[in-house]
Each structure stands twice: as C-alpha cells, then as structure tokens.
Amino acid sequence: MISGAERGRGGDALAKHLLKPENDEVQVLTPRGLGSPDLIGQVRELVALSLGGRTDRPVYHVHVDPELTVEDNPGARAMWWRLFEAEFGLAGQPYCGAEHVKHGRSHEHRVYSLVRPDGRVVDLAFDFVRREKVSRIVEHAFGQEAVRSKHARAIERRLREEGRHDVADWLLASGTTEAERPVARLSPQERLIQERTGVPLDDLRAAALAAWRESADGAGFVEALRRRGLDLREGRSGPVIVDGTGTAHLATRLVGAAARRADGTRIPAADVKARLAGLTLAKHGETHGQDRGAHERGQVAQAPGGGPRDGAGAGRDAGGAVAHRDADRAHADRGRPVGRGVGDALDRLVARPAAARLRARLRLMAPAANRELAAALDSVRSRRWVAVPGVTDIWGLPITGDRPRLG
Structure with missing residues (x-):
C-alpha cells in the first residue's frame, strides 16, 4: 500500500488538484458532514468549519494507492481508511475527496478537517510511521508482501504492543526488520x-x-x-x-x-x-x-x-574564470548588487544610461504626489511637541502631544 499525506490551509487550489483532468477518470466522493454540492465548495466548507481551532493548517490531505497485485482494490482501500480513521481518531470528522483512475489503477484522495467540534485539533504526531503501520496491516490481510520501510522495527514493536502478533510475526518473517534501511534517491x-x-x-x-x-x-x-x-x-x-x-x-x-x-x-x-x-x-x-x-x-x-x-x-576565459553576465556588474550575486555602500550605489546611478537617469529625474520632479508629501512634512516640522507628564508607551518612553502654536 502506498500512502501520502500533507497538512495545509486548504483552498481552491487543493480542490482543483483533486479534479485535475490528467487522470483517465475522476469520481468525486460522497462527502461526510458537508452540504456543499461540489468539491470546491466542500473544501471551502471544511476550512470554514475549522475556524474555531487553534491552527493555521486545519485540513489533512491523504491519499492511498493499493498495489496492482491487490485484486480487491476497493476492499483494500475501505479497510485502510477504516484503520486510518481509528488510528488518528478521525472517525466522524468531516471529509471530502475524489477517486482517480489512471492507467487502469485506482487510488483515492480524502481531505479531512482536523478541528473537532469542541475546537481541539487532531494529533498527527508521527503520522508517517502510523500510516505505515496501517499499510502493513492491510498488506497482511490481503496476502501481499511487506513493503520495505526504514520504520519496520518500530512498526513491529507497536504491533505487538497493540496485540497484533500475527501481523508482527509476518513482518518479522518478511525480513524487512533486518534489511538495510532504504535511502531515498533524492530529498x-x-x-x-x-x-x-x-x-x-x-x-x-x-x-x-x-x-x-x-x-x-x-x-x-x-x-x-x-x-x-x-x-x-x-x-x-x-x-x-x-x-x-x-x-x-x-x-x-x-x-x-x-x-x-x-x-x-x-x-x-x-x-x-x-x-x-x-x-x-x-x-x-x-x-x-x-x-x-x-x-x-x-x-x-x-x-x-x-x-x-x-x-x-560558456562565459569562461582561458584561465577558467567565469565572465560576468553584464559588463557593468550592476546585477551581480544572483541579481543583487555586489556593492553595499553609498558610494557603490552612487556609482551605479551615474553609470546608468542617460535616458534612464532622465526618467528617474522626471519621476522625482513629478507632480502633485511629491508636493503634497513635502507640504505634509513641513506641517509636522512646524509643530511644537511636548511630553505628556506621567504618560508613557508600552516601552516606557514618554508620549508626546501636539501643542498648538500661540500667536
């Protein structure tokens, strides 16, 4: 069993991802605890229902994909979801989702709300290894070989703690607990x-x-x-x-x-x-x-x-040095100027083409916006500011007030 999950904010992009047309077939699931007629509305409703929880990532997107060798694909998925909900305490939580068929293989996506009616948030600690444990149980039930996992030993211990010695023994006999831990080709x-x-x-x-x-x-x-x-x-x-x-x-x-x-x-x-x-x-x-x-x-x-x-x-000279991508070095360091001082900035301004300098000067001389800003600044400068005795801000600094000029 292959599974994956991601916790996030939800949104229309997630719903559109579930409806992507690259699949041979997309079947929207009957939602639980939601009333919106379409998937985009259902995801929005999930997010709205989660506003009372103390989290900014209230939805949990999970997918499961049985192996091709599993003859009863719907049965394996149904068992996986049942065990998954029991593992994470998600039974009864609202969800929506879609079933995808691609190249004759079916897999299922669900989006769950992580916020309970009382505002508590579902605990997803160690969710990867917990989902792996669920997958091993389903693989055992459907006569599959155990999928290698770097968490095999931890899963076997957990299965014995829960009284599933049959699955633990099967996992032990498969050799995956002693096999070298697989390393992903790419992070x-x-x-x-x-x-x-x-x-x-x-x-x-x-x-x-x-x-x-x-x-x-x-x-x-x-x-x-x-x-x-x-x-x-x-x-x-x-x-x-x-x-x-x-x-x-x-x-x-x-x-x-x-x-x-x-x-x-x-x-x-x-x-x-x-x-x-x-x-x-x-x-x-x-x-x-x-x-x-x-x-x-x-x-x-x-x-x-x-x-x-x-x-x-390309761009290297005979000595192996790499030539600049622009002659005036104005866009060095991945688009950021190399120089950081005022002199460097002035040098770059002077080095700009005459037309660019003229455009900048016209913007600075421009109209009303600059005049209004200057007038507002002069108005503030003309005021007399005095401290208000005994009144400070949250940092303990005296708060000043504006005293009108007399005469």
Whole structure:
C-alpha cells in the first residue's frame, strides 16, 4: 500500500488538484458532514468549519494507492481508511475527496478537517510511521508482501504492543526488520532543485565522483571538475560544486552520496575537507557561475557522463574564470548588487544610461504626489511637541502631544 499525506490551509487550489483532468477518470466522493454540492465548495466548507481551532493548517490531505497485485482494490482501500480513521481518531470528522483512475489503477484522495467540534485539533504526531503501520496491516490481510520501510522495527514493536502478533510475526518473517534501511534517491529539496535546473542529480554525482577518483589533491580535483564543465567555490557551509546553471551543491554531500551509490561505501566528509584544505577558492556568487541566459536558451547542454558539456563553461576565459553576465556588474550575486555602500550605489546611478537617469529625474520632479508629501512634512516640522507628564508607551518612553502654536 502506498500512502501520502500533507497538512495545509486548504483552498481552491487543493480542490482543483483533486479534479485535475490528467487522470483517465475522476469520481468525486460522497462527502461526510458537508452540504456543499461540489468539491470546491466542500473544501471551502471544511476550512470554514475549522475556524474555531487553534491552527493555521486545519485540513489533512491523504491519499492511498493499493498495489496492482491487490485484486480487491476497493476492499483494500475501505479497510485502510477504516484503520486510518481509528488510528488518528478521525472517525466522524468531516471529509471530502475524489477517486482517480489512471492507467487502469485506482487510488483515492480524502481531505479531512482536523478541528473537532469542541475546537481541539487532531494529533498527527508521527503520522508517517502510523500510516505505515496501517499499510502493513492491510498488506497482511490481503496476502501481499511487506513493503520495505526504514520504520519496520518500530512498526513491529507497536504491533505487538497493540496485540497484533500475527501481523508482527509476518513482518518479522518478511525480513524487512533486518534489511538495510532504504535511502531515498533524492530529498524533497534535491528533487525541487533538479526540476528547476534540469540537471539530473545522479549525473552530477557521477561526474563529481569521477573527478574525485582521477585526482590526488585539491588542485587536481578542481581541474578535473572544470574539464567536466563544473567548478569548485567556497559556499556558506564549505566548498560547493557549481553546475552549469550556477547552482551550488555541497561538495562533501555530493561526493559522499555518489560514492555510496556507486559501491556502497561513503567517502567521509572529513576526507573531502582534508583534500580541499589549503585551496584558495572564490566565493560562490562573486563571479556569478555561468551565463544563466545561455542556459535558459538551451545553450548549456548536459554531457553523457553526468556534467554539462563544454558549452556549460560558456562565459569562461582561458584561465577558467567565469565572465560576468553584464559588463557593468550592476546585477551581480544572483541579481543583487555586489556593492553595499553609498558610494557603490552612487556609482551605479551615474553609470546608468542617460535616458534612464532622465526618467528617474522626471519621476522625482513629478507632480502633485511629491508636493503634497513635502507640504505634509513641513506641517509636522512646524509643530511644537511636548511630553505628556506621567504618560508613557508600552516601552516606557514618554508620549508626546501636539501643542498648538500661540500667536
């Protein structure tokens, strides 16, 4: 059984997600405790019913997807929901949802209200492992193999505490309690980075590991990275490997994860730091990595070996330095100015094109808005302000009052 859940604010976007047309079939469920005729109205009603609770995330979106090998898909889902509601105390709580059919496989989404009628909020502590426990019970009941989980030992202990020794014994016999804990290929943050940059993280890891293994010292590692269109910079948490899009990846994590996936032995972070110690690295952002515009236009391609091709180094000079994406350096550091002082700001203003300076001057000289602001400021300045004896604000500072001018 595959399940997932997310707690949130609700809203029309959630309802539209449940109604997305990419599925072969969408069947809106009969809601419980709600009167709205459509799913968007039902989700709005769930949120409205939850206004009395002390939470800003009053709804719980849950989905369950039985394995293809389960012949009685509706029966497995019904049992899962029954056990799930008992586990979290959600029996009787209002919900709405939809059943999706995609490629001949059915799965179900439900959106629950987490606020009880008396205003208390449903306890979702350790919700992932609790949902995993429910899934193991259903898998056992429907003759399925136990799905591997890093929480297998904790689930087995909990099942015995609840008197479900039959399921606990089945789980123990499956070997999942002794198996090596599965490690996700990508963390949620890494998945988002990969989707944003379009650079496969596995390819990047492979390129970094190859550069590591063909080098003997820090300088050799840097050269090996550059031959693959990558670079090594100094980040906030240590050396970072910069890919063809200018995105930084912590070197210790990238090399260590690559080695673990390649041969099961992780290269310790201390070993990576020791090899790179003594290198003088430019800070990430000082020379802006690569030409982002070129990457977005598709001129930065990915190499079969994992890193960007030579085109990823577009903008580098013969010495390997990365050229600026704009000549006047006005948009350095991911769009933020490099200079932070008043002199830097004035220099940038003076360096602007004449037409831009003229437009700025006309805006400052402009009409009524500036005149009214100046008049209001003069009016405030012309008043006499005196402290009101014995009256202070919440910080203990005297409160002043406006005394009209006499004569």
